[in-house]
Amino acid sequence: MFRRQKSLASERKKELFSQGATQFILRNDMRNFHFLSRLVLSAGPLKPTPAVKHSKKIHFEIEILDAQTKKQICILDKVTQSSTIHDVKQKLHKACPKWYPSRVGLQLECGGPFLKDHITIQSIAASSIVTLYVTDLGQQVSWTTVFLAEYTGPLLIYLLFYLRIPCIYDGKESARRLRHPVVHLACFCHCIHYIRYLLETLFVHKVSAGQTTLKNLIMICAFYWGFTSWIAYYINHPLYTPPMCEAGNHFINVMLSHPNHIGNNACFPSPNYNPFTWMFFLVSCPNYTYEIGSWISFTVMTQTLPGGLTA
Known part of the structure; x- marks a missing residue:
């Protein structure tokens, strides 16, 4: 009898223990489910995976x-x-080796403007087939070469007339007549003018990397060299009888080659402590004002018609 009661008590304990364990497991499951649901809700709506776009080259x-x-x-x-x-x-x-890239011009239509090298095909294409017209532009020269030839010629030509070489002037007349002081001053000013141009071309101005035709070089040099010969012939002539704005022109060109920057934007130069820059108060491009003043002063000093026409 005692053993039977003992076995019933042990079975009762096991039953209670199993019920408690089951309740404990259910409570943990509820807690885990509640925690998981809160985590999902806090994460927000699920975002669809973006489709990978494969770019197709045209x-x-x-x-x-x-x-x-x-x-x-x-x-x-x-x-x-x-x-x-x-x-x-x-x-x-x-494809055709005879067409050199440096002397080729491409057009969308005959007689139209030549396309710049940086233009993309996509920007000019109306369909998958693009028709371009090619023109041989002739021999090309860089702009640096153009400017150096343009300014070196007048410098040397004027000195040839200043020396009164026999093939230009009569040797006896040149030896008999001394040069007027204005002739020496004019030669000095003329040389300073073109030496300044050469130095600015080499060290100040940012010359474009583009090119131009040999025809343009010849036309530009013919203009500068021709007017220099005309001016120099009269000023250095043995029968000739009777400074300037060069410094201001130089300082303005230096300022224009180094503009002020605010962020990524370049600002137009403004006057500073240099008195030559105060011309900005009156005009927007003082370098041309000084250039005109230089030639007017040169014309007044030498009193020659070619100098005035050059100005």
Whole structure:
């Protein structure tokens, strides 16, 4: 009897223990579920995974025609949309070696403007086939070469007239007549003017990396060299009878080559402690004002018509 009661008591304990364990597990499950639901709600709505876009490269066919004969020269295929006119010139030279990139001009239509090297094919293409007209621009020279030739010529030409070489003036007349003091001063001022130009071209001005035709070089040099010869002939003539704004012109050019910057924007120069820059109070481009003043002063000093026409 005693053993039976003992076994019943032990079974009762086991039953109570199992019920307590079950309740404990249920409580933990409820807590875990509650914690998980709060975590999901705090995370917000699920965002869909963005679809990966595969960029497809667009290729163009470039038909190259001769601008004069309208005949087809070649077709450049597989030209990407990011390719530039410079790249097209390189491909054209590779396909037809006689067309050098430095002397080739490309146009969308005959008689139209030449396309800049930085223009992309995508910006000018109306369809997958682009027609361009090619023109041989002739021999090309850099702008630095143009400016150096433009300013070196007048400097040397004037000195030849100043020395009164026999092939220009009569030797006996040149030896008999002494030079007027104004002649020496005019030579000095003229040389300073063009020496300043040469130094500014080499060390001050930021010359474009582009090129121009040999024809333009000849025309520019003919103008400067011709007027210099005309001026120098009369001023240095043995029968000739009778400073300036160069410093101001130089200082203004130095200021224009180094503009002020506010952030990424370049600001127009403003007057400073240098008195030559105070001309900015009156005009927007004092370098041209000083240039005109230089030639007017030179004309008044030498009293020659060519000097006035040059001004």
